[in-house]
Amino acid sequence: MTDPRNYAHEQRDTFRRQLFDLIRIPSISTDSAHAGEVRRAAEWIAGEMTRIGAEHVAVMPTAGHPVVYGDWLKAGPAAPTVLVYGHYDVQPASKNDGWATEPFEPTEIDGFIYARGSSDDKGQLFVHIKALESFLATRGAAPVNLKFLFEGEEEIGSKNLLPFLKANKDLLRSDVCVISDTGMRDIHQPTLTYALRGLTYMQIDVTGPSKDLHSGGYGGMVHNPALALAQIIAKLHNPDNSIAVPGFYDAVLPLSDEERAELAKQDIAEATLKAETDVPAAWGEAGYTLRERIGARPTMEINGLLSGWTGEGSKTVLPAKAMAKVSCRLVANQNPYRIYELVRDYVYSIAPPTVNVVVSLLNMGDPAIIDIHSSYVQAAVSAYERGWGAAPNYAREGGSIPVVADFKRELGIDSVMLGFGLNTDGAHGPNERFSVEMFHKGIDTAICFYEDLRK
Amino acid sequence: MTDPRNYAHEQRDTFRRQLFDLIRIPSISTDSAHAGEVRRAAEWIAGEMTRIGAEHVAVMPTAGHPVVYGDWLKAGPAAPTVLVYGHYDVQPASKNDGWATEPFEPTEIDGFIYARGSSDDKGQLFVHIKALESFLATRGAAPVNLKFLFEGEEEIGSKNLLPFLKANKDLLRSDVCVISDTGMRDIHQPTLTYALRGLTYMQIDVTGPSKDLHSGGYGGMVHNPALALAQIIAKLHNPDNSIAVPGFYDAVLPLSDEERAELAKQDIAEATLKAETDVPAAWGEAGYTLRERIGARPTMEINGLLSGWTGEGSKTVLPAKAMAKVSCRLVANQNPYRIYELVRDYVYSIAPPTVNVVVSLLNMGDPAIIDIHSSYVQAAVSAYERGWGAAPNYAREGGSIPVVADFKRELGIDSVMLGFGLNTDGAHGPNERFSVEMFHKGIDTAICFYEDLRK
Numbered sequence: 001m002t003d004p005r006n007y008a009h010e011q012r013d014t015f016r017r018q019l020f021d022l023i024r025i026p027s028i029s030t031d032s033a034h035a036g037e038v039r040r041a042a043e044w045i046a047g048e049m050t051r052i053g054a055e056h057v058a059v060m061p062t063a064g065h066p067v068v069y070g071d072w073l074k075a076g077p078a079a080p081t082v083l084v085y086g087h088y089d090v091q092p093a094s095k096n097d098g099w100a101t102e103p104f105e106p107t108e109i110d111g112f113i114y115a116r117g118s119s120d121d122k123g124q125l126f127v128h129i130k131a132l133e134s135f136l137a138t139r140g141a142a143p144v145n146l147k148f149l150f151e152g153e154e155e156i157g158s159k160n161l162l163p164f165l166k167a168n169k170d171l172l173r174s175d176v177c178v179i180s181d182t183g184m185r186d187i188h189q190p191t192l193t194y195a196l197r198g199l200t201y202m203q204i205d206v207t208g209p210s211k212d213l214h215s216g217g218y219g220g221m222v223h224n225p226a227l228a229l230a231q232i233i234a235k236l237h238n239p240d241n242s243i244a245v246p247g248f249y250d251a252v253l254p255l256s257d258e259e260r261a262e263l264a265k266q267d268i269a270e271a272t273l274k275a276e277t278d279v280p281a282a283w284g285e286a287g288y289t290l291r292e293r294i295g296a297r298p299t300m301e302i303n304g305l306l307s308g309w310t311g312e313g314s315k316t317v318l319p320a321k322a323m324a325k326v327s328c329r330l331v332a333n334q335n336p337y338r339i340y341e342l343v344r345d346y347v348y349s350i351a352p353p354t355v356n357v358v359v360s361l362l363n364m365g366d367p368a369i370i371d372i373h374s375s376y377v378q379a380a381v382s383a384y385e386r387g388w389g390a391a392p393n394y395a396r397e398g399g400s401i402p403v404v405a406d407f408k409r410e411l412g413i414d415s416v417m418l419g420f421g422l423n424t425d426g427a428h429g430p431n432e433r434f435s436v437e438m439f440h441k442g443i444d445t446a447i448c449f450y451e452d453l454r455k
Numbered sequence: 456m457t458d459p460r461n462y463a464h465e466q467r468d469t470f471r472r473q474l475f476d477l478i479r480i481p482s483i484s485t486d487s488a489h490a491g492e493v494r495r496a497a498e499w500i501a502g503e504m505t506r507i508g509a510e511h512v513a514v515m516p517t518a519g520h521p522v523v524y525g526d527w528l529k530a531g532p533a534a535p536t537v538l539v540y541g542h543y544d545v546q547p548a549s550k551n552d553g554w555a556t557e558p559f560e561p562t563e564i565d566g567f568i569y570a571r572g573s574s575d576d577k578g579q580l581f582v583h584i585k586a587l588e589s590f591l592a593t594r595g596a597a598p599v600n601l602k603f604l605f606e607g608e609e610e611i612g613s614k615n616l617l618p619f620l621k622a623n624k625d626l627l628r629s630d631v632c633v634i635s636d637t638g639m640r641d642i643h644q645p646t647l648t649y650a651l652r653g654l655t656y657m658q659i660d661v662t663g664p665s666k667d668l669h670s671g672g673y674g675g676m677v678h679n680p681a682l683a684l685a686q687i688i689a690k691l692h693n694p695d696n697s698i699a700v701p702g703f704y705d706a707v708l709p710l711s712d713e714e715r716a717e718l719a720k721q722d723i724a725e726a727t728l729k730a731e732t733d734v735p736a737a738w739g740e741a742g743y744t745l746r747e748r749i750g751a752r753p754t755m756e757i758n759g760l761l762s763g764w765t766g767e768g769s770k771t772v773l774p775a776k777a778m779a780k781v782s783c784r785l786v787a788n789q790n791p792y793r794i795y796e797l798v799r800d801y802v803y804s805i806a807p808p809t810v811n812v813v814v815s816l817l818n819m820g821d822p823a824i825i826d827i828h829s830s831y832v833q834a835a836v837s838a839y840e841r842g843w844g845a846a847p848n849y850a851r852e853g854g855s856i857p858v859v860a861d862f863k864r865e866l867g868i869d870s871v872m873l874g875f876g877l878n879t880d881g882a883h884g885p886n887e888r889f890s891v892e893m894f895h896k897g898i899d900t901a902i903c904f905y906e907d908l909r910k
Contacts, residue, residue: 030768091770098666156768183672197671201769210733211553212884215756216652216854217638219784220748221728223738226757226779227688234689237682273676278665283678283809293675301670302681303772304763309780313485313611314656314818315546316782316855317758317883324681325764327771329674354738363769399671400771428772429667 004134005387008443011134015443016113016436018048019126020106022088023115029065029089029156038065038152041088045129045150046070052133054148060168062160065089065152069171072132073145080453081145083174083413085403086125086181087154090117091428098430111436118434120427124180124420125150127439131446143454147174151403154181157201157363158403165410176376177407178449180442182397182419183427185268187438190384190445192377192392193417195295198330198367199400200339201303204229204347206322207356212308213318222318223354226307229322232357235350236300236326236343240286243300243328245346251334253369255296266393267291276424295396298339299329325362329398336364365402370414379452380416386452387445418449459589460842463898466585470898471568471891473503474581475561477543478570484520484544484611493520493607496543500584500605501525507588509603515623517615520544520607524626527587528600535908536600538629538868540858541580541636542609545572546883553885566891573889575882579635579875580605582894586901598909602629606858609636612656612818613858620865631831632862633904635897637852637874638882640723642893645839645900647832647847648872650750653785653822654855655794656758659684659802661777662811667763668773677773678809681762684777687812690805691755691781691798695741698755698783700801706789708824710751721848722746731879750851754784755798780817784853791819820857825869834907835871841907842900873904 008015027041028034042059049070050057057070068088073081093103093116101107106115113123128148135142149172151161165172184191208225209218238244255263268290270282284293293299303326308319328339344359351357370377372394384392397417404415420442426432463470482496483489497514504525505512512525523543528536548558548571556562561570568578583603590597604627606616620627639646663680664673693699710718723745725737739748748754758781763774783794799814806812825832827849839847852872859870875897881887 030766030770092766155770199771201771208732208734211881211886213732214854214881214883215754215758215782216749216784216852217878217882218732218749219756219853220752220754221723221737221739221745222732222734223736224757226760227692229760230685230688230757230779231692233682233685237686268676277663277668277673277677279663279677279809280811281678281809282676283807284676290676294671294673297675299670299675301674301771301773302679302685302762302777303670303770304765304774305681305684305760305777306762306765307757308759310759310761310778311485311547314780314782315485315610315758315883316654316656316756318756319758320884322757322760323765324685325769327670327769329671352738354734354736356735397671398674399669423669423672426666427669427672428770429669429775431666 002138004138004447005444007138008130008134008447012440015130019123022122022126023106023117024104026104027089027152028092029153030092035065038089042066042068042152045088049129049148052129053136054132062164064160067164068150069148071147072142075142075145079144080175081147082453083172083177084128084146084148085177085179086150087121087152088125088150089152089155091155100431108436112433113436114431114433116432118432119421119425120432121154121181123434123439124442127180127420127442127446130443131450134443134447142450144450147172157365161403162406165406169411172411174411174413177413177415178418179401179415180418180420181401182399182417183421183423183425184419185423187422187435188390190388190390190392191395191419192380193395193397193419194372195332195369195396196367196404197398197400198334198336198402199327199363199365200330200336201327201363202340202343203360203362204232204324204326205358207320209320212320215316215318218318223352224318225355226319226322228352228355229307229324232347232350233302233324241283242285245342247342248298248339252298253332255292262394263291263296263396264289266395294398296331298331298334301327303327329400330367332367332369334367336366365400366405368404368408374414376414376416376453380418380449382452383445383449387448388441418445457593459593459902460899462593463585463589463902467895470585474578477577477581478561478572479559481559482544482607483547484608485547490520493544497521497523497607500543504584504603507584508591509587517619519615522619523605524603526602527597530597530600534599535630536602537908538627538632539583539601539603540632540634541605542576542607543580543605544607544610546610555886563891567888568891569886569888571887573887574876574880575887576636578889578894579897582635582875582897582901585898586905589898589902597905599905602627612820616858617861620861624866627866629866629868632868632870633873634856634870635873635875636856637854637872638876638878638880639874640878642877642890643845645843645845645847646850646874647835648852648874649827649849650787650824650851651822651856651859652853653789653791653857654782654818654820655785655791656782656818657795657798658815658817659687659779659781660813662775664775667775670771670773673773678807679773680777680810681774683807683810684762684779687802687805688757688779696738697740700797702797703753703794707753708787710747717849718746718751718851719744721850749853751786753786753789756782758782784855785822787822787824789822791821820855821860823859823863829869831869831871831908835873835904837907838900838904842903843896873900
């Protein structure tokens, strides 16, 4: 009888071909025109789980895109039950956005799989399906009980997951959750994320005249909405790059000296950042290291701007309106809705009387911190050592996985972030990719993690 | 034999039907995909001029869209020769931009013709063709020699008109130019524009990372290009809404007390502006009336903004780049290229080292002031009195007709602005319209103008 890890090594090419089939389904949840494709991806995963021997497999309806559930519960009552969470929906992608390859045709170049969803999160969720397959195909059993929960709305804020959790508490009852949807900076240095940022995503709409005006006929006596929007945005940060919204930092847990010392060990050199991103220089909140800025401090980003004429050449329009997408990454213990209120009230307080301004809330997620001393986290440490080949750093992650807070509140369980991505994978941007080596090392590590949970 | 004005009145419906045929051709010069339609509009006008009896009609090539030329030169050497300038190209328009009707299907509602180009400038140039037709169809002769010059690139900066003027000085030799491409605030109070603003149209491109980043993975340590752009734009104006670019106002001719007194008579009430545009309040440079702000003072507008995610909902991208279209309306004696240099150098001086900033020049036009005491301007005054029914105000126009400066420099002639539009026609915006009454009154006034030039 082959060992599960040997089996996984023998099946490398087959596993990748299967992953490619999943990636080819453009399950873009942000675009309602793609709802059929989102469903097709759910059904594909359900079929694959059934094929490898999972039980109770179902594509379960929600008010939005469906949830895929499946389990394997024959490890016995002494073994822990692990909830594996992932998401099969993806961000939009179009060749025109700067992709070198077709975004939904996975292409291997120099050890990377280039495709939308390759890293975020199809490749990472597939690791766990393949880990279970490796146990069942060799030993006929896994060392732990497993429940798989894959949602189709993570990229649009997981709006229907919380009602699903509330309605299915018995079905989902577990001892711990594992999520593979985070990244590390270096393949040789795995990262165990213990803190996640929350999110408050807003839109600022500035309107002036009821229709676009001729800039010659009205320019100079009407407040240009694009100018007014820029003037508002420029007041969102202080000169030291901290956020100027009154009360914004009130709930932030201060960093302890011990935590700052740990984060200092993993600090990011400006040269590394420049090499990764091609920016001319680092930026950020004065008084904090780069590592602290992305993991331990809340931030505010402009995710989009739109006003007036944006095509080729010149059009002398005085635009009727201007729009900005603005989002905050939050840290413990900031409350996303409170942050929306603070930003909204501040923007209204600085909005000039010459335009109309509306701040809308589009999306929210709670920040989370996880206890690194739990046996589950320690099993993950051991799994990285055996399956990946190196002990992980403890890290704070800049991104948001709001469901972690939901799992804690609704199911009473902690989540272990068993990430297999690289921060340079380009999730959400063009040319997203996933390392071939990390996909296969990830399967090894997941196998070790399930084994180590049983120890 | 019928009088030319009687003929024009008898032909009202026919003239409008003919105008509608011209308007239906979507001669959008800003979009290279429409080059064939631009040419078709030129050929349509050439055909119409030939039909009414103009001579030497030709669609003449340039490096871009063609120029339409035609003349009628049988008034004899004692009569002045008038160069009629207009443009047959239009701004882009799409039903999706907020049009209530199809933009290229002229629709008459409540005395207005709704269509792109109805006012700017097809309707106004057509007035002169119909005025010549009215003379030739009734008297077989016009009182003055006429040369028609209609270009197809006004909306994209008339780049190829200057070389055309230089290459065809003999063909175009005239005593005065007449241009109908300006507006008035009130149909009962015609306006004779004696000053036009110039234009410097630029684009600011801010780039940071070489590709879009995940806002969770990098937000807080990379300067968001959309934020940096907003911060730059917010420094373009001072708190009193004057322009903050050093040296920007150096060449501006100060307003004389006499001129301010004349402009004060035509000042625009804030209530009128609010009713026209639906803005909540007026805006602009402190120390100047609304009329002075749009006519006598230079301005700076943001014509467009684009960055990152601009679709429905949320996408947590940290955009790689951000773009703004920025244009300045200039007054005598500002030099458009010098203004570009000043804006560019100022933007570079305030650009943070954390992003890359490029300021490009897209388009330019000189400002102009015309002598109101000339016999040509006085003929226009008389023509408005007889043909329109009211003596005109002298006004400074906020818009730009850069060719006025070119005609002065290359052909040595002044231009009379015989405008028939309303400032509320919505040129360049959705639901552009042209008053039916003003179209027909315009033909009467053009007939009177040609007669009065001969006196």
